[in-house]
Amino acid sequence: MSIRGWGTFRNVLVVIAFMLLVAGCGAKGNAVTLSDGKSDNGPIKAVSWDRMPQMSIDLDKQYKAKIATSKGEFVVELYAKAAPVTVNNFVFLSNEGFYEGLKFHSIIESFMIQTGDPKGNGTGNAGYRIPDELSSESVYEEGTVAMFNTGAPNSGSSQFFICTGPEASNLNRQPNYTIFGKVVSGMDTVRLIASSPVENGSPIEDIIIESVNIETV
Template identity: 25%
Template sequence: MMSRFLLSTCAALAFSVSACAAEAPQDSATVAPTASVTTTADVSAPDSAWRTVDPENLMLIDTEYGMIGVELFPEIAPKHVEQIKTLTRQNFYDFITFHRVIEGFMNQTGDPKGDGTGDSDLPDIEGEFTFRRSPSMPIELIGAQPVDPRSPSKGEVGVGFYKGLPVASQPASQAILTKDGKVDAFAIHCKGVTSMARSQNPNSGNSQFFLMRDTASHLDTQYSIWGNTVMGRNLLTKIKVGNAGEGGFVPDAMKTVRIAADLPEGERPTVQVMKVDSAAFDQFMATQKKADGKYPEICDIAVPTRTL
């Protein structure tokens, strides 16, 4: 079977894709938030400024370094979230290794063979590289970027946060011009985002996925983002770097993977994300501005989270 995620570079059209790039970026960096005991940033905010992640959409990955919590977004990638939940509830991901880990890029896992060629027995799923954003999915905008990061001449879209997930979207004002009252949008491959690995076939997502260690904008609209790290973000860069089968590399593994709702209430963490439409978030964003008064690139900002 063809290895997942080992593809050559190709061009892509805005909001319309076929085969795509999946190579490690030449040079990328992101600014990690300041760690503290209960939050991912040095912030102080009232309880009303925090949103509790639904346990049904919280994936808990236990590693030797600690617990990583990923918020799932069925409203953005429903088929992928359903597949991930199904496999998780089958205990499929238990003890599976991070078989391909690239510094400054991503941690890839989900292969029962451990060499990049394996999948689950479930059918492959269609790519969900973009989504249709309705008025019920507000975005806190912080700037703009090219529609296609490879082709700046194609124009710009607004970038911001949806529930803490970095996204790019056409203006909401254009919704009145569409038949379904929605606009095109896509999530952005920033550090902490979780996305589905695939072969050159855009509709070949199955069980392998990757957690971003850093920014990789060349993957945007090419791979299906379905989640975002909301707990244990600092652990993403602790996973050992290397490729299975090369140079005696012994990869780290996921111990157990569970959906929080399936655990007894007393055994599941309460994970909260700062509401991006709150005054507290506005105050936090003010602290992120650079000397020229502008915001950093969206991937250099991590929406604060906390675990109770």
């Protein structure tokens, strides 16, 4: 689901076969890839794992994510100390290239833009769930980055949204979505994405994440 209906389907590949790959670098679980056995750009990236990643971020460091999209770039400061599990998950998925090529599948200009679904229709995830981290003192306001969940506790995975307008403040009445960052530069790009023409909450034009690069300070 997407935040408005918390809801096309991305054309993945013509012939789909499942391959189990053992993820390296410390027990990240079995990675499942979708592949037709051919790729002009090397191995097909993993799109699903059977468990959430082990903690690998350094809480003494500050993390930022530079996100390049087909509409421009923006930078998110990640709240590693306030939401360590969620930030660790986001950093893992970003470093695995999970977000590259994914769409902003849901847009409500006065509320939010949402992405991170490998299916592209609001129903996908990374194959596992992560616990909520709802003790943050941060609030939902323009630029706030939060983890989407299904409405059930501890159901976040890969989808996230960025608050873009005054309606986002309504979430402060019952903060059920883990806040794990905020846009610190490039908010003009976020607003440009938010102003894209939509039909039934989905943008008419495909707006794609081209890359997510994690930087540490």
